[in-house]
Amino acid sequence: MKPAPRKIAVMGAGSWGTTFAKVLADSGTEANTEVMVWARRDEVAVEINTRHTNSRYLRETKLPGNITSSSSIADTLEGAELVVLAVPAQSLREQLRSFKEFLEPQAVLMSLMKGLERDTDARMSEVIAAEIEIPADRIAVLSGPNLAMEIARKQPTASVVACSELETATWIASLCSTEYFRPYTNTDVIGVEIGGIAKNVIALAVGICDGLGMGDNTKSSIITRGLAETTRLALALGGSYETLAGLAGLGDLVATCSSALSRNNTAGRLLGQGLYLDEVNDRMSQTAEGIKSGRAVLDLATRHNVEVPITESVVMVLEGTLSVENMGARLLGRQLKSEGELK
Numbered sequence: 001m002k003p004a005p006r007k008i009a010v011m012g013a014g015s016w017g018t019t020f021a022k023v024l025a026d027s028g029t030e031a032n033t034e035v036m037v038w039a040r041r042d043e044v045a046v047e048i049n050t051r052h053t054n055s056r057y058l059r060e061t062k063l064p065g066n067i068t069s070s071s072s073i074a075d076t077l078e079g080a081e082l083v084v085l086a087v088p089a090q091s092l093r094e095q096l097r098s099f100k101e102f103l104e105p106q107a108v109l110m111s112l113m114k115g116l117e118r119d120t121d122a123r124m125s126e127v128i129a130a131e132i133e134i135p136a137d138r139i140a141v142l143s144g145p146n147l148a149m150e151i152a153r154k155q156p157t158a159s160v161v162a163c164s165e166l167e168t169a170t171w172i173a174s175l176c177s178t179e180y181f182r183p184y185t186n187t188d189v190i191g192v193e194i195g196g197i198a199k200n201v202i203a204l205a206v207g208i209c210d211g212l213g214m215g216d217n218t219k220s221s222i223i224t225r226g227l228a229e230t231t232r233l234a235l236a237l238g239g240s241y242e243t244l245a246g247l248a249g250l251g252d253l254v255a256t257c258s259s260a261l262s263r264n265n266t267a268g269r270l271l272g273q274g275l276y277l278d279e280v281n282d283r284m285s286q287t288a289e290g291i292k293s294g295r296a297v298l299d300l301a302t303r304h305n306v307e308v309p310i311t312e313s314v315v316m317v318l319e320g321t322l323s324v325e326n327m328g329a330r331l332l333g334r335q336l337k338s339e340g341e342l343k
């Protein structure tokens with residue numbers, strides 16, 4: 001296996017980028033790996049460097065001393081053998097264009113993002129491959145039940161690093177393994193990404209049910225049938241069943257759909273309580289990827305002839321063609337079918 005890198009760059013100083021930088025720094029202390037976080041706003045970089053906090057996203061959580069930050073893309077990427085991407089999914093393509101000239105020639109890129117690009121329906125690993133033109137063995141993704149605030153508090157969790165080349169995934173896993181963060185490896189990049197993307201839309205649906213005052217049977221039914229439609233989509237795209245039964249599928253779906261920390265779940269709850277989408281967006285200070293990715297998930301599924309009734313209903317609510325009150329009737333009124341059908 002390759003030795004630990006001298007430097008890892010994390011592009012994006014939001015809640016997950018900063019928290020994952022902390023995981024990397026906690027993991028790499030003995031190897032003296034420098035972890036540098038790129039922040040869009042200079043004041044965030046200054047706060048990380050001087051106070052070792054990022055209070056807007058992680059309140060008073062203390063960041064390890066081997067994390068530094070800069071608002072300069074060039075400085076952050078210089079010498080970085082691993083580049084971790086943690087910006088909102090819809091901004092990735094544009095950001096990569098500004099990162100490209102500063103990337104080290106052999107750098108490995110890993111996406112932390114759980115979104116699908118609108119209009120192209122591209123997964124983040126596909127956007128990276130298209131914009132940076134590096135081989136698949138240097139493109140990885142990380143996904144799993146990973147609510148940032150819990151990890152920042154060092155509450156134990158597991159996750160999945162996926163790359164078509166197992167050696168790359170194994171190398172990255174060795175760089176982010178700590179006493180509170182256990183990464184598994186997988187070569188099924190499609191399954192891992194689809195699990196992370198689709199669960200955000202399902203979490204919106206569960207949040208809507210919550211906001212409408214529905215109980216646990218309703219939410220459990222949405223979670224379970226949500227997993228069925230996510231699995232159908234992943235299989236149609238070439239992902240594997242086992243991946244969707246694992247941390248990046250079931251694991252993340254359960255965490256996101258049950259947690260008040262989830263931004264997607266929260267956004268859904270506000271919709272269920274009767275707020276308009278504009279009002280919900282105004283209240284969200286962080287990225288809820290499902291709101292923008294929902295339409296792309298539906299388009300992707302439609303192109304592949306995959307039925308995703310929960311996603312479709314959520315998109316209709318988001319686009320104003322279905323009221324939250326009528327969502328249940330729309331889902332329950334469908335033709336009866338066998339539970340086992342995964343096609």
Ligand SMILES: NC(=O)C1=CN([C@@H]2O[C@H](COP(=O)(O)OP(=O)(O)OC[C@H]3O[C@@H](n4cnc5c(N)ncnc54)[C@H](O)[C@@H]3O)[C@@H](O)[C@H]2O)C=CC1
Nearest residue numbers: 013014015016017086087091112113114146147148286287
């Ligand atoms: N927060 C969490 O618990 C987890 C988040 N994720 C995923 O990680 C990705 C990033 O999420 P968070 O860090 O939570 O989001 P966030 O909303 O906390 O932070 C986003 C960061 O990107 C920056 N940003 C905003 N708009 C931008 C733009 N147009 N161009 C460049 N940068 C921009 C912001 O300044 C901020 O630093 C998302 O895809 C999310 O689904 C995945 C697992 C856990």
Ligand SMILES: O=C(CO)COP(=O)(O)O
Nearest residue numbers: 144145146147262263264
């Ligand atoms: O992906 C996440 C947990 O694994 C975070 O979910 P939210 O983006 O809904 O907060």
